[in-house]
Amino acid sequence: MFPPACAGCDGSSTPTTAFCDVCRPVAPRLTPPYCARCAVPMTTFDADDDAADGADAPSECSRCRKESPSFDAVVACWEYDEAVADAMRRIKYGGDLPALRALCRGARPWFRRQLQRLADDTPLVPVPTHPVQLRRRGFHVPNLALRWLGIADRTRHLLRKVRPTPQQAGLSLAERKKNVRDVFHAPNDTPPGAHAVIFDDVMTTGATADAAAAALKNAGFERVSIVVLARAVS
Ligand SMILES: [Zn+2]
Numbered sequence: 001m002f003p004p005a006c007a008g009c010d011g012s013s014t015p016t017t018a019f020c021d022v023c024r025p026v027a028p029r030l031t032p033p034y035c036a037r038c039a040v041p042m043t044t045f046d047a048d049d050d051a052a053d054g055a056d057a058p059s060e061c062s063r064c065r066k067e068s069p070s071f072d073a074v075v076a077c078w079e080y081d082e083a084v085a086d087a088m089r090r091i092k093y094g095g096d097l098p099a100l101r102a103l104c105r106g107a108r109p110w111f112r113r114q115l116q117r118l119a120d121d122t123p124l125v126p127v128p129t130h131p132v133q134l135r136r137r138g139f140h141v142p143n144l145a146l147r148w149l150g151i152a153d154r155t156r157h158l159l160r161k162v163r164p165t166p167q168q169a170g171l172s173l174a175e176r177k178k179n180v181r182d183v184f185h186a187p188n189d190t191p192p193g194a195h196a197v198i199f200d201d202v203m204t205t206g207a208t209a210d211a212a213a214a215a216l217k218n219a220g221f222e223r224v225s226i227v228v229l230a231r232a233v234s
């Protein structure tokens with residue numbers, strides 16, 4: 001009866017998209033070339049990279065080549081731009097769950113395509129929150145998103161968060177890394193597999209993704225990828 005709401009404002013959108021016509025142009029999909037490991041556009045960190053004459057262009061950005069993260073690959077549905085950032089603020093700090101539902105509605109076809117590329121037994125592992133933080137907020141964005149993306153049946157809760165962490169927003173990369181060091185644990189009885197995919201709503205610096213991936217690698221997974229709704233690219 002009513003057109004669905006836009007995830008970024010109070011406008012209306014079509015049943016298959018997350019954003020209205022006003023918000024959509026500032027929510028571009030990530031386009032290549034981007035780093036094969038962390039998915040930032042190659043120009044972000046490679047502007048001053050002087051590749052040797054005739055050498056193939058590197059597939060990873062200079063930051064990943066300098067200090068390799070624990071994850072092997074990142075895919076993101078959207079760039080974390082203003083429209084997505086607005087939506088995430090509404091969701092996380094305003095409890096605007098219809099906005100999250102709208103985001104998931106828009107991202108659903110993209111997620112379906114990503115899952116088709118994975119082996120049937122590849123677990124989708126949400127980045128967990130700490131029970132104290134869950135009680136404070138009342139909902140867990142990654143778990144709700146997986147449900148509303150229609151892929152909860154692929155979910156396996158292989159990680160737990162062993163202590164609450166302070167807000168990461170506004171902190172430097174070094175501070176973020178310190179906050180999340182050893183914060184995720186995979187239970188010892190986790191049967192390791194060849195590949196696990198970590199799911200989170202947003203990836204900014206990658207510090208959280210790195211810590212979560214390190215825990216799954218410690219548990220014996222050979223390859224760990226990251227899939228997110230949105231990825232900050234600058
Ligand atoms: Zn809008």
Ligand SMILES: [Zn+2]
Pocket residue numbers: 035036037038039040060061062063064065
């Ligand atoms: Zn990279």
